[in-house]
Amino acid sequence: xxxxxxxxxxxxxxxxxxxxxxxxxxxxxxxxxxxxxxxxxxxxxxxxxxxxxxxxxxxxxxxxxxxxxxxxxxxxxxxxxxxxxxxxxxxxxxxxxxxxxxxxxxxxxxxxxxxxxxxxxxxxxxxxxxxxxxxxxxxxxxxxxxxxxxxxxxxxxxxxxxxxxxxxxxxxxxxxxxxxxxxxxxxxxxxxxxxxxxxxxxxxxxxxxxxxxxxxxxxxxxx
Numbered sequence: 216x217x218x219x220x221x222x223x224x225x226x227x228x229x230x231x232x233x234x235x236x237x238x239x240x241x242x243x244x245x246x247x248x249x250x251x252x253x254x255x256x257x258x259x260x261x262x263x264x265x266x267x268x269x270x271x272x273x274x275x276x277x278x279x280x281x282x283x284x285x286x287x288x289x290x291x292x293x294x295x296x297x298x299x300x301x302x303x304x305x306x307x308x309x310x311x312x313x314x315x316x317x318x319x320x321x322x323x324x325x326x327x328x329x330x331x332x333x334x335x336x337x338x339x340x341x342x343x344x345x346x347x348x349x350x351x352x353x354x355x356x357x358x359x360x361x362x363x364x365x366x367x368x369x370x371x372x373x374x375x376x377x378x379x380x381x382x383x384x385x386x387x388x389x390x391x392x393x394x395x396x397x398x399x400x401x402x403x404x405x406x407x408x409x410x411x412x413x414x415x416x417x418x419x420x421x422x423x424x425x426x427x428x429x430x431x432x433x434x435x436x437x438x
Contacts, residue, residue: 216250216251216252216253216256217250217251218247218248218249218250219248219249219250219407220249220250220251222383222407222409222410222432222435223409223410224409225406225407225408225409225412225414226248226249226405226406226407227395227398227400227404227405227406227407228248228404228405229400229404230246230261230401230402230403230404230405233246233247233248233261234246235263238262238270239254239271240268240269240270240271241268242264242265242266242267242268242269243262243263243264243265243268243270244262244263244265245260245261245262245263246260246261246262246263247259247260248260248261248405248407249407252324255324256323256324257277257323257324257325258321258322258323258324259320259321259322259323259325259385259405260320260321260322260323261284261318261319261320261321261403262318262319262320262321263316263317263318264286264288264311264312264313264316264317264318264319265313265316266313266314266315266316267313267314267316268312268313268316269310269311269312270310270311270312271310272308272309272310273308273309273310274306274307274308275303275304275305275306275307275308275309275323276305276306276324277305277323277324277325277326277328278302278303278304278305278307278323278324278325278326278330279301279302279303279307279321279322279323280301280302280303280321280322280325280326280365281300281301281319281320281321281322282298282299282300282301282319282320282338282387282389282426283295283296283297283298283299283301283317283318283319284297284317284318284319284320284389284403285297285316285317285318286313286315286316286317286318287313287314287315287316287317288311288313288317288319289311289312289313289314289317290309290310290311290312291309291310292309292335295335296337297339298337298338298339298340299335299336299337299338300334300335300336300337300338300357300365300367300426301334301335301336302326302332302333302334302358303333304326304330304331304332304333305326305328305329305330305331306331307333320387320403320405320426325431327360327362330360332358334357334358336357338355338357338367341355341367342355343355343367343368343369346368349374349376350374351370351371351373351374351376351418352368352369352370352371352374352376353368353369354366354367354368354369355367362430362431362434363428363429363430363431364428364429364430365426365427365428366427366428367424367425367426367427368423368424368425368427369422369423369424369425370391370393370416370418370422370423370424370425371418371422372418372419372420372421372422373417373418373420374417374418374422375415375416375417375418376416377413377414377415377416378408378413378414378415378416379413380408380409380410380411380412380413380414380429380432381410381411381430382410382429382430382431382432382433383407383408383409383410383412383429383430383431383432383433383435384407384408384412384427384428384429384430384432385405385406385407385408385427385428385431386405386406386407386408386425386426386427387403387404387405387425387426387427388400388401388402388403388404388405388423388424388425389402389424389425389426390402390423390424391418391419391421391422391423391424392418392419392421392423393416393417393418393419393423393425394416394417394419395414395415395416396414396415399419407432409432410432410433
């Protein structure tokens with residue numbers, strides 16, 4: 216299966232316009248954002264766990280990165296409430312579940328094969344700092360290496376900047392609203408910018424809280 220698999224094109228997916236699809240796990244549904252492959256796939260997805268649902272134990276040969284959007288996501292390593300950002304590197308293994316139910320934004324098979332760093336961050340408790348290059352924007356780095364930079368961005372209401380993506384970027388709206396040109400994006404809406412692309416972004420009157428990843432798409436488009 217291929218979905219939004221041309222990484223030289225910009226893609227915007229509205230959460231409300233993207234249908235839920237069944238997964239192999241009972242009580243687990245997903246909204247696919249991009250995908251190359253079938254059940255073992257390079258994929259970006261929003262996944263919803265019904266209360267009491269469990270997914271079979273599995274190893275993430277290509278790594279797993281996620282942020283919890285609602286509820287409490289659980290596995291053998293503990294409980295991960297709303298706002299938790301997690302990186303499970305290649306070779307990690309777990310049995311995901313959720314007693315109360317949960318929704319996560321997750322990326323699979325997109326790690327450096329040699330990466331072995333586990334990351335667990337409560338993004339609701341971090342102290343963001345002003346971005347000296349962009350008035351009205353505060354940031355906090357969640358992860359950074361030679362391939363990519365993942366961060367939390369908080370935009371005050373009415374803030375406007377041209378967002379550049381020299382090596383590609385993804386933006387997921389966590390809270391608030393932001394306009395990408397003429398398109399208004401709300402919570403859980405997703406934007407992927409191709410390498411060399413840019414977007415004129417303006418935060419809504421109540422501001423916006425964004426998950427942002429930059430730099431990671433050049434390796435794909437350069438192949």
